[in-house]
Amino acid sequence: MKLHREGYTIMTATAIVLIFINLGLNYLLPEGHWGVGLTLVASIVLFILVVQFFRVPKRLAYQSEKQVVAPCDGKVVVIEEVVETEYFKGPRRQISIFMSPLNVHINWNPISGVIQYFKYHPGLYLVAWHPKSSTENERTTVVIRNHVGVDILFRQIAGAAARRIRWYVKEGDQVEQSTEMGFIKFGSRVDIFVPLDAAIKVNLQDKTVGSVTVLAELK
Structure with missing residues (x-):
């Protein structure tokens, strides 16, 4: 292993x-x-x-220009329309994946493209399923723009036990879908924000396999 x-x-x-x-x-x-x-x-x-x-884990890299893959292993706990206030400042579809301590803790890039935005936010350590953990916990915000100009935002979010977020990307980097972008030690949560017209391919409580499971298909 x-x-x-x-x-x-x-x-x-x-x-x-x-x-x-x-x-x-x-x-x-x-x-x-x-x-x-x-x-x-x-x-x-x-x-x-x-x-x-x-x-x-040994995983085959998933490559699709139209599909957004899960950036982590875990369970889908949120699928809802929200107003994303940090980058888009408008409505998006949010998909949240909870990582338990038993999941693989690696994070992968959900699409291929260029890192348009990156920011690290120090913060609290609320339990990962707390409604305010997405905006008040220690976290990173990463935005990748694909080849046709669609931006996908995702956040690594620390939890009550996970207080070590690692990332290996910066603004301007060209990244490939399903390649490693970071690590959250001891489990937590990842939020992904996709356009409202994206077709969601998962349901609540679905188990995701990072870099493999398709979360959404872009128009």
């Missing part, structure tokens, strides 16, 4: 702490004490959970 570079420091630090805890208990507790075995088992389970946060 391939592991993401964003997890190297956390995985190493976790392993060191767990090793010291187990060595310390082995020294302090009598030989054969039940607490030693229980701590070892708990440490192994915890380390496996941390490692799985940073797994990198």
Whole structure:
């Protein structure tokens, strides 16, 4: 299994702490004490959970000029018409995907094109499903313009536990659909804003596969 570079420091630090805890208990507790075995088992389970946060799946890159693909793994929790106030300042269709701690945490570009706008917003750490998390939590806003001039906006949003957002794009970059653009550590949420005339291809509660699942088809 391939592991993401964003997890190297956390995985190493976790392993060191767990090793010291187990060595310390082995020294302090009598030989054969039940607490030693229980701590070892708990440490192994915890380390496996941390490692799985940073797994990198093998995926075939999806390429379509008319379709918008999911920028992350997760579950569709919002499909609604909203007024997007930061960039478009007008109505758009919002699709929100909740990433649980068990999902792959990589984020992918939903379309090919040029990064027209990028901004990082410091903020709060409300739970990811809170209605105000999209506008008040720590987040990034990314806008990609495709070859015919259609802009797609998406946001990486931190949650109560996910306080580490990473991004690998900047304004002016040419990006390809289904390529990696960032990472959110320990799960959170991604919002995507598409034109009102786009045909939505997912339903509420659908599970998405990042870089593969088609969210919408553009006119």
